Amino acid sequence: MQQFDVLVVGGGGAGLRAAIAAAETAPEGRIALLSKVYPMRSHTVAAEGGAAAVTRADDSFAAHFADTVAGGDWLAEQGVVDYFVKHAYQELVQMEHWGCPWSRQTNGDVQVRRFGGMKTERTWFAADKTGFHMLHTLFQTSLKYPNIQRFDEFFVVDLLVNDGEINGVLALEISTGELHAIQAKTVIMATGGAGRVFRFNTNGGIVTGDGMAMAYRHGVALRDMEFVQYHPTGLPGSGILITEASRGEGGVLVNKDGYRYLQDYGLGPETPLGKPENKYMELGPRDKLSQAFWQEQKKGRTGNYNGSDVVYLDLRHLGKDYLYERLPFICDLAKSYVNIDPVTQLIPIRPAVHYTMGGIETDALTETAISGLYAVGECASVGLHGANRLGSNSLTELLVFGRLAGEHAMRKAQSTDRQTDMGKNQEALRQWQQKLQTLMASKANGVTWVQLKRELVQAMEDGCGIYRTESGLQASLAKVRQLKQQYQQVQVGDTSRAYNTDLLQCLELEFCLDVAEAIVLASLERRESRGAHQRLDEGMTDRNDQDFLRHSQVFFQSQADATLTWQAVDTSLSTPGERAYGAQGQQSEAR
Amino acid sequence: MHKDIQIKRYLPEEHAEPFWQTFHVPYDDTTSILDALNYIKEELDPTVSFRWSCRMAICGSCGYMVNGIPKLGCKDFVRNYPSALHIEPLAHFTVERDLMVAMDEFLQHLEAVKPYLIAEQPEPTEPHKPHRQTPAQLAKYKQFANCINCGLCYAACPQFGLNPEFVGPGAIALAHRYNLDSRDHGKVERMPVLNTHNGVWSCTFVGFCSDVCPKGVDPAAAVNQGKVESAKSMLIQMFRGGA
Numbered sequence: 051m052q053q054f055d056v057l058v059v060g061g062g063g064a065g066l067r068a069a070i071a072a073a074e075t076a077p078e079g080r081i082a083l084l085s086k087v088y089p090m091r092s093h094t095v096a097a098e099g100g101a102a103a104v105t106r107a108d109d110s111f112a113a114h115f116a117d118t119v120a121g122g123d124w125l126a127e128q129g130v131v132d133y134f135v136k137h138a139y140q141e142l143v144q145m146e147h148w149g150c151p152w153s154r155q156t157n158g159d160v161q162v163r164r165f166g167g168m169k170t171e172r173t174w175f176a177a178d179k180t181g182f183h184m185l186h187t188l189f190q191t192s193l194k195y196p197n198i199q200r201f202d203e204f205f206v207v208d209l210l211v212n213d214g215e216i217n218g219v220l221a222l223e224i225s226t227g228e229l230h231a232i233q234a235k236t237v238i239m240a241t242g243g244a245g246r247v248f249r250f251n252t253n254g255g256i257v258t259g260d261g262m263a264m265a266y267r268h269g270v271a272l273r274d275m276e277f278v279q280y281h282p283t284g285l286p287g288s289g290i291l292i293t294e295a296s297r298g299e300g301g302v303l304v305n306k307d308g309y310r311y312l313q314d315y316g317l318g319p320e321t322p323l324g325k326p327e328n329k330y331m332e333l334g335p336r337d338k339l340s341q342a343f344w345q346e347q348k349k350g351r352t353g354n355y356n357g358s359d360v361v362y363l364d365l366r367h368l369g370k371d372y373l374y375e376r377l378p379f380i381c382d383l384a385k386s387y388v389n390i391d392p393v394t395q396l397i398p399i400r401p402a403v404h405y406t407m408g409g410i411e412t413d414a415l416t417e418t419a420i421s422g423l424y425a426v427g428e429c430a431s432v433g434l435h436g437a438n439r440l441g442s443n444s445l446t447e448l449l450v451f452g453r454l455a456g457e458h459a460m461r462k463a464q465s466t467d468r469q470t471d472m473g474k475n476q477e478a479l480r481q482w483q484q485k486l487q488t489l490m491a492s493k494a495n496g497v498t499w500v501q502l503k504r505e506l507v508q509a510m511e512d513g514c515g516i517y518r519t520e521s522g523l524q525a526s527l528a529k530v531r532q533l534k535q536q537y538q539q540v541q542v543g544d545t546s547r548a549y550n551t552d553l554l555q556c557l558e559l560e561f562c563l564d565v566a567e568a569i570v571l572a573s574l575e576r577r578e579s580r581g582a583h584q585r586l587d588e589g590m591t592d593r594n595d596q597d598f599l600r601h602s603q604v605f606f607q608s609q610a611d612a613t614l615t616w617q618a619v620d621t622s623l624s625t626p627g628e629r630a631y632g633a634q635g636q637q638s639e640a641r
Numbered sequence: 642m643h644k645d646i647q648i649k650r651y652l653p654e655e656h657a658e659p660f661w662q663t664f665h666v667p668y669d670d671t672t673s674i675l676d677a678l679n680y681i682k683e684e685l686d687p688t689v690s691f692r693w694s695c696r697m698a699i700c701g702s703c704g705y706m707v708n709g710i711p712k713l714g715c716k717d718f719v720r721n722y723p724s725a726l727h728i729e730p731l732a733h734f735t736v737e738r739d740l741m742v743a744m745d746e747f748l749q750h751l752e753a754v755k756p757y758l759i760a761e762q763p764e765p766t767e768p769h770k771p772h773r774q775t776p777a778q779l780a781k782y783k784q785f786a787n788c789i790n791c792g793l794c795y796a797a798c799p800q801f802g803l804n805p806e807f808v809g810p811g812a813i814a815l816a817h818r819y820n821l822d823s824r825d826h827g828k829v830e831r832m833p834v835l836n837t838h839n840g841v842w843s844c845t846f847v848g849f850c851s852d853v854c855p856k857g858v859d860p861a862a863a864v865n866q867g868k869v870e871s872a873k874s875m876l877i878q879m880f881r882g883g884a
């Protein structure tokens with residue numbers, strides 16, 4: 051049986067950055083990097099827009115801090131945000147030293163672009179493939195470190211935990227179907243988000259909340275799960291993302307009448323074509339933009355594309371040359387997936403679930419309530435995003451907190467001399483082998499994961515979407531719990547050992563179900579509107595600091611319904627103020 | 642609309658030999674090859690196996706042979722095939738099961754070319770400052786940095802088919818990407834791998850690799866420029882008395 055100092059679950063931006071940091075902290079330390087897909091397939095690859103850090107002379111940490119805290123509607127951990135904004139720049143420079151092809155100004159300096167909710171240009175980008183270039187740079191750089199041992203296409207099914215301390219993980223080797231207990235002194239979860247819990251989303255098929263569910267099943271709280279970010283500009287049908295940078299570069303949103311409707315929802319006045327202004331109109335924050343879509347839809351002012359209600363992104367005034375230089379990927383995506391040429395036509399778009407603000411609760415150093423278990427990246431809730439994430443903060447988060455997690459986990463591993471309880475780990479292994487057999491056994495009234503998954507994503511969309519109500523949430527919660535029951539009868543159709551992707555998708559659905567219950571429960575209990583969480587019920591349509599300036603924490607209960615508690619928020623650096631954009635934002639700042 | 646799609650199945654736990662199976666699949670103008678495969682898996686046969694994730698042509702998972710040509714399943718559409726449509730695993734790789742091939746064979750070549758920035762030693766710039774790199778310097782290598790490691794070019798390359806030790810177009814493109822980067826000083830370390838007969842000299846310039854590349858990387862150009870570099874570096878070695 052293998053034994054590692056640090057075991058990283060996940061080969062996306064967060065996992066790779068953590069593994070490299072661990073390797074640099076102790077060149078003799080042993081690091082395992084497990085991922086259910088080859089690292090460069092991780093969904094970080096799909097990030098288009100960019101990564102934020104205070105860069106220009108006229109910018110400041112205080113400004114980035116203020117944008118992030120206000121953007122998160124005062125539910126961010128302010129100490130964490132403070133640490134983040136101060137360490138962002140050095141991490142992007144580190145990426146530059148590792149070869150990331152950041153876009154440049156004519157004099158050779160790194161170029162920064164505008165991004166929604168950010169007051170100043172501070173978003174570094176690599177054309178419109180920032181996540182792709184970051185992920186490949188990190189993956190390729192990780193090849194330099196002989197002490198990082200990769201386990202590609204190893205699907206982690208569970209954590210090994212003994213007496214509140216982490217011992218390692220159980221992982222299914224996809225190519226053989228063999229289940230392994232891999233021991234480690236510390237484990238870093240970097241498994242990404244859970245967008246696939248919803249029907250219409252910008253996420254890849256692998257983004258199924260696995261790590262969240264695993265930590266949760268061992269008693270770690272999932273925090274702030276009700277905050278699910280919709281991105282205002284997904285392609286109808288597939289949900290494929292059209293980056294916010296297309297608005298940063300000057301693209302505008304119009305309804306079916308060609309009217310720039312955002313001015314009707316507190317984001318005006320209308321900014322002149324080709325002159326985007328930070329925090330106004332199209333550069334307002336994502337939640338406001340997605341909500342405006344919903345309002346337009348209610349008013350019957352949306353258009354239609356293949357049966358989906360849509361509004362339109364107009365890029366035509368930017369001209370062919372500029373579009374091909376700055377947004378080549380977007381031009382390509384629009385052509386392939388909706389057969390639209392953005393140089394001459396409007397791109398149909400609609401909001402799609404994009405990002406889970408909540409996740410595995412950690413402290414400011416990324417450690418969870420289980421000693422030696424860390425979490426980082428989209429699967430984690432370190433407290434950076436509060437009730438709404440600002441675009442381009444999360445790619446930087448992967449780096450800043452990935453490094454922190456890697457360093458801390460390695461130091462902890464080196465300072466502990468823990469004896470692992472082999473007997474217990476073997477027992478866990480046996481139980482899981484049993485469970486996998488049960489899943490594949492034929493059942494009298496067996497159901498497939500396909501049926502259950504369809505019902506789940508529909509229930510989430512119906513009751514837990516952009517706007518939420520008490521009755522809708524109640525119905526979704528009941529549905530999710532019913533589906534969890536039905537899962538007991540699930541039957542995997544493919545009984546082979548090697549490359550059994552049917553089994554993997556079935557296990558992913560079980561992770562999704564647990565995460566979904568946490569999302570709906572927290573949404574139900576938060577009876578106010580804040581950031582990405584909007585309630586339509588009477589008395590709940592505004593922010594209510596009196597009762598809800600608190601994090602939600604959902605705890606897993608085996609054989610019973612999940613439970614919820616509240617946790618205080620760190621507001622030590624900035625007291626909650628009004629969250630306003632457009633001209634209203636100007637006024638409230640002047641006050 | 643419906644279409645009969647043939648898939649080359651390989652289920653080594655049950656049958657020693659691959660076989661063809663036909664599926665009847667509904668489609669419209671927007672149905673990608675990947676959508677069709679997912680329909681088959683979810684509705685018709687859960688044992689059909691293939692890799693995918695992003696469904697937006699950027700993660701590189703979904704390379705298959707479609708009517709004999711290497712394609713990304715998520716970026717190729719059923720509408721493109723008015724008559725027969727058959728899907729096979731990527732050519733030249735070891736088939737593991739159905740449409741899944743041994744990608745490690747590609748990764749080994751990738752790792753061999755040291756595809757990372759090798760800094761000048763000792764590092765001259767202050768660690769907290771970015772290097773300068775003009776747009777022109779960036780443009781020199783940018784195209785080669787767009788490789789998504791999908792392996793289509795390997796499936797297109799007859800030389801890789803004959804000699805699996807050939808480093809291959811994708812990995813050479815990546816080596817070239819770093820060699821051309823104004824911040825890099827690692828060319829001397831990379832060239833030995835490219836100089837061997839399993840390196841650039843294996844290529845007989847068929848050029849099909851660049852035709853099938855879904856990201857416009859033009860690996861054939863990288864291989865060709867690599868030959869020039871390789872010839873130079875071997876000459877230099879000769880003058881130094883190395884050869």
Ligand SMILES: Cc1cc2nc3c(=O)[nH]c(=O)nc-3n(C[C@H](O)[C@H](O)[C@H](O)COP(=O)(O)OP(=O)(O)OC[C@H]3O[C@@H](n4cnc5c(N)ncnc54)[C@H](O)[C@@H]3O)c2cc1C
Pocket residue numbers: 059060061062063064065084085086087088089092093094095096097098099100101102180181204205206207240241242243252253254256257260261291404405426427428429441442443444445446448
């Ligand atoms: C389309 C899109 C565009 C975006 N654009 C931006 C942007 O411009 N700027 C920005 O800041 N943010 C952006 N984001 C958000 C940001 O990209 C993500 O939050 C971030 O990349 C997540 O990185 P990660 O490392 O946490 O997870 P991922 O990159 O998703 O990686 C998760 C890893 O965990 C592994 N894993 C998961 N489950 C298991 C398991 N059971 N066993 C083994 N391994 C497992 C996976 O294989 C994978 O390697 C975007 C997101 C999307 C979807």
Ligand code: SF4
Pocket residue numbers: 787788789790791792793794795810811814850853854855856857858859860
């Ligand atoms: S060069 Fe093109 S075809 Fe080859 S692996 Fe890279 S992206 Fe794929």
Ligand code: FES
Pocket residue numbers: 693694695696697698699700701702703713714715716
């Ligand atoms: S699924 Fe990612 S490239 Fe096709």
